Amino acid sequence: MAQNHSNLMAGNEGQAEPSSAPATHSKIIFEMLTTLYPEVKGHVGDLLEFALCDLRHFADHHQLSFSSSDQAAQQTYLMEK
Numbered sequence: 161m162a163q164n165h166s167n168l169m170a171g172n173e174g175q176a177e178p179s180s181a182p183a184t185h186s187k188i189i190f191e192m193l194t195t196l197y198p199e200v201k202g203h204v205g206d207l208l209e210f211a212l213c214d215l216r217h218f219a220d221h222h223q224l225s226f227s228s229s230d231q232a233a234q235q236t237y238l239m240e241k
Contacts, residue, residue: 182240190202190204190207193207193210193211194207196210196211197210197211
């Protein structure tokens with residue numbers, strides 16, 4: 161992904177990502193995952209495992225390479241870090 165994903169989601173193409181965006185996204189994702197997987201009772205490690213499993217199913221369903229997407233995500237993460 162050539163552009164910062166946070167900026168694309170917020171409609172801020174070409175602008176630097178606010179330093180609070182990763183923390184804000186993390187809170188939102190936690191809320192979404194605890195809603196999606198209530199049986200996990202908020203255990204962060206299990207939430208991540210369940211989400212990654214379902215994202216693999218999502219990639220398969222859409223005929224995408226999870227591995228390639230994960231590698232691209234790693235590069236985006238390193239640029240944002």
